[in-house]
Amino acid sequence: MVTITSPAATPRIPKSFFEAYEPVFNTYVLGNAPVKQLATGFDWVEGPVWFGDADCLLFSDIPNNRILRWTPGAGISTYRAPSNFANGHTRDRAGRLISCEHGSRRVTRTELDGTITVIADRFEGKRLNSPNDVVVKSDGTIWFTDPHYGIMTDYEGHRAEQELPCTLYRVDPATGAMMAMVTDAACPNGLAFSPDESRLYVADTGRMFSDDPQHIRVFDVTDTGLSGGAVFHSIAPGAADGIRCDQDGNLWSSAGDGVHCLSPGGTLLGTVRVPEVVSNICFGGRGKHRLFITATTSLYAVSLNRSGVQIP
Numbered sequence: 001m002v003t004i005t006s007p008a009a010t011p012r013i014p015k016s017f018f019e020a021y022e023p024v025f026n027t028y029v030l031g032n033a034p035v036k037q038l039a040t041g042f043d044w045v046e047g048p049v050w051f052g053d054a055d056c057l058l059f060s061d062i063p064n065n066r067i068l069r070w071t072p073g074a075g076i077s078t079y080r081a082p083s084n085f086a087n088g089h090t091r092d093r094a095g096r097l098i099s100c101e102h103g104s105r106r107v108t109r110t111e112l113d114g115t116i117t118v119i120a121d122r123f124e125g126k127r128l129n130s131p132n133d134v135v136v137k138s139d140g141t142i143w144f145t146d147p148h149y150g151i152m153t154d155y156e157g158h159r160a161e162q163e164l165p166c167t168l169y170r171v172d173p174a175t176g177a178m179m180a181m182v183t184d185a186a187c188p189n190g191l192a193f194s195p196d197e198s199r200l201y202v203a204d205t206g207r208m209f210s211d212d213p214q215h216i217r218v219f220d221v222t223d224t225g226l227s228g229g230a231v232f233h234s235i236a237p238g239a240a241d242g243i244r245c246d247q248d249g250n251l252w253s254s255a256g257d258g259v260h261c262l263s264p265g266g267t268l269l270g271t272v273r274v275p276e277v278v279s280n281i282c283f284g285g286r287g288k289h290r291l292f293i294t295a296t297t298s299l300y301a302v303s304l305n306r307s308g309v310q311i312p
Contacts, residue, residue, distance in 0.1 A: 017273055017302065025261060025270030028250075033303040035274060039076045040298035042068075044156070046242070047133070048292045048299075049089040049097070050284025057284060059294050060086045062102065062156045070299060085150060085157040088133035088190075088242070088280070092173075093140055100131035102150025102157030107131045107142065107171070120144070120171050120178055126163040130156075133190045133242065133280075137197060142171045145202070147187035152208045168202060170225075181226055182219070186212040190242040190280065194249055194264070195309050197221055201232060201251055203240035214239035216253065216262075233266045242280025242294075246306040252291065254278035259293060274300055283308020 017035045020026050043063040050057050056071045058079055066081035067089075080086075085103035092098055097110040098119070105128045106121035119142055121128055130150025135143050147166045150157035168182035168191065182188055182202060190203040200219045206212030218232040233240075238256020245251055249264040258274040259281055276295035284292055288307040293300040 018270060019273065020270040022263075022267065022269045028261060028270070028304060028306050029272070030303060030305055035272060035293075035300055035302045038070055038299045038301055042297050042299075044279065044296065045294040045299060046279045047086065047088040047100070048242075048280055048282040048284075048294050049091060050282055050288075050292065051091070051095075052284065052288075053095065057282075057292055057299075058089060058097070059292075059299060060089070062087055065103070067099075087131070087150070087156070088144075090134050090136055092136045092142070093138070098134050098136060098142060100134050100144055102130040102132075105130055105151070105157075105160075107134060107144050109173075119173060120169065123164055123167075123169065123178055123180070129162055129164055129166060132188075135191055135193060137193060140173055142173055143181070143191060143200070144169055144171070145188040145191055147189055147205070147207075149187070149208060166207070179225075182229070184229070185217070186210070190240060190254070192243045192245050192251065193221070193309070194245055195247055200226060201243055201245070203243055203253070205239050205241060216240045216243065216251070218266075233262050233268070235260060238277060241278070242282075244281050244283060245309050246283070246304075247309055248306065250306070252281055252308075254280055254293075259291065272302055 018029045042061045046060045048059040067079040067083045069077045069079040084101035086099045086101050088100045090098050107119040109117045129146045129148045132145045151160040166187045167180050168188045170181050171178050185204045186206045189205040192201045202217050206214050215234040216232045219226040220228045235255045241254040243253045251262040253260045259272040261269045278295045280294045290303050
């Protein structure tokens with residue numbers, strides 16, 4: 001069990017939780033809904049995913065090799081340990097957990113009976129790097145990023161030789177067919193489909209120990225794959241890691257000072273202030289209007305006047 005620390009030991013949350021750069025952002029947030037720290041004391045948390053049918057949130061504490069569960073009224077418990085240094089998670093259209101595992105260098109599915117199925121661990125005979133984030137399209141295909149962060153050091157996995165370039169892949173779970181979809185990113189990371197799935201946003205956070213550009217790219221989703229790939233927005237301060245869309249098509253992105261809200265045109269609308277570096281986000285709660293935020297050592301949440309695109 002993780003102990004929630006006393007308020008005196010927690011990071012200071014700013015009195016002003018929100019900063020609007022465009023007037024519309026003031027209609028997206030609620031002045032009487034604070035950013036709340038739900039739990040702390042972790043090392044690097046990532047990959048939040050909401051399970052509406054179980055009324056709980058799962059997220060990864062990567063360096064401590066575990067997946068944790070937060071339940072309203074009950075707090076934190078351990079869902080899986082060891083977790084193979086799991087990072088990002090999502091749910092498929094059957095409600096099953098899809099996980100990216102740094103330690104085993106694979107993407108897995110947790111079946112409804114608790115057994116684990118390997119979705120992908122190799123491409124063209126070579127081992128994946130360290131799958132990072134994942135989304136499932138309405139047709140059931142599984143899209144995941146495979147940067148090298150989990151094999152560059154022993155902190156989030158196991159140091160190992162890189163066998164493949166950092167790539168975004170698509171997997172057909174029915175046939176197992178796997179295709180490289182984006183091969184020209186330095187290190188693809190977070191990803192999110194627009195509500196109508198006509199666009200795919202991909203965060204490129206750059207290779208470790210390099211000066212690569214860090215930005216979000218946007219691709220048009222076609223019948224045969226992806227096209228385009230122009231820079232959609234560059235986050236500052238910090239960089240985009242986890243990203244999610246709300247039902248109106250706005251993109252919410254992790255950043256160095258909190259969570260940034262971007263219009264479908266790439267304009268920065270406003271910021272949800274968080275006192276730690278944000279790694280990832282997801283929408284959940286009763287109306288899918290609660291934004292859950294993993295940030296360095298803590299789990300936060302804030303209720304918004306917007307609902308997210310999230311599998312129940």
